[in-house]
Amino acid sequence: xxxxxxxxxxxxxxxxxxxxxxxxxxxxxxxxxxxxxxxxxxxxxxxxxxxxxxxxxxxxxxxxxxxxxxxxxxxxxxxxxxxxxxxxxxxxxxxxxxxxxxxxxxxxxxxxxxxxxxxxxxxxxxxxxxxxxxxxxxxxxxxxxxxxxxxxxxxxxxxxxxxxxxxxxxxxxxxxxxxxxxxxxxxxxxxxxxxxxxxxxxxxxxxxxxxxxxxxxxxxxxxxxxxxxxxxxxxxxxxxxxxxxxxxxxxxxxxxxxxxxxxxxxxxxxxxxxxxxxxxxxxxxxxxxx
Numbered sequence: 592x593x594x595x596x597x598x599x600x601x602x603x604x605x606x607x608x609x610x611x612x613x614x615x616x617x618x619x620x621x622x623x624x625x626x627x628x629x630x631x632x633x634x635x636x637x638x639x640x641x642x643x644x645x646x647x648x649x650x651x652x653x654x655x656x657x658x659x660x661x662x663x664x665x666x667x668x669x670x671x672x673x674x675x676x677x678x679x680x681x682x683x684x685x686x687x688x689x690x691x692x693x694x695x696x697x698x699x700x701x702x703x704x705x706x707x708x709x710x711x712x713x714x715x716x717x718x719x720x721x722x723x724x725x726x727x728x729x730x731x732x733x734x735x736x737x738x739x740x741x742x743x744x745x746x747x748x749x750x751x752x753x754x755x756x757x758x759x760x761x762x763x764x765x766x767x768x769x770x771x772x773x774x775x776x777x778x779x780x781x782x783x784x785x786x787x788x789x790x791x792x793x794x795x796x797x798x799x800x801x802x803x804x805x806x807x808x809x810x811x812x813x814x815x816x817x818x819x820x821x822x823x824x825x826x827x828x829x830x831x832x833x834x835x836x837x838x839x840x841x842x843x844x845x846x847x848x849x850x851x852x853x854x855x856x857x858x859x860x861x862x863x864x865x866x867x868x869x870x871x872x873x874x875x876x877x878x879x880x881x
Contacts, residue, residue: 594821598821599840601818602848605818606670606679606852607855608807608814609674609682610852610858611856612807613675618797618800618801619671620668621800621805621808623664623788623808624792624808625785625800625812626811626815627667627781627782627812628782628812629811629812629815630812631782633816634777634816635775635782637774638774639771644775646769646775647779652764653779655757657780660784661787663783666747669746669747672743673740673744677724677864679849679856680724680848680849680860680867681724682747683844683845683848684864685724685743685748686747687845687871688720688871688875689755690755690837690841691713691717692749692752692756708877710878716870717871720867720874721871723866723870725741725743726741726863761776838879839879842875845872845875846868846872849868
């Protein structure tokens, strides 16, 4: 049970840190870049070090996972920007409801008969929930063009859903049963995310990181890695059915992150965003209940 609550806390902390970076004057791009190197270092250490890297290079998932890792940095940058510009509630709804995409993809591949009433209801509510949140962002940024920033939560939803689908695709691969391979699997995109981030800093001639940027990156990296590490502990702990873990966590993260951001940052969601949060809660609740 402790791992379950720590997973929620660390995941919520990611969005709150993103929201705080803008207020604290942290260079978000440097913090995200350093975060990936910290998370990758922790991951490779727990996976077994250099031998684990060699095993990962021969695994069947290495190339598609490496390609996916190239998207980690820009997607995290987008999540940070959404948290800062549109609010934590919009960012959490967009990323946490992305679980609807792998549900839909695997239903198409495995057959619709595997979907129960809860999954159908959850899918029916998930997409309008993200759209309502996106439209709230559009209403707040009318001066930035026809679509304002409404595209951000939509892209985050699609990007996070693609990542979730890829992770779910290789969950049952026999190579994942080897000791430390789960950590190696997670460390590959972390590493690529850091490399892409570093290249972006050089390309854009971003000012060198200050002390607070380094500290922010280290803090984010530990929290980011912790959310994954404890999630794996929850999956391996037999506390809940595996099918229940992600919906319960995502519902908890959306609700808690919204409440904490209101208290800590006075980040009060707009009317459409509140509807988005409500629909998100109903969508995940339906998947859990039925």
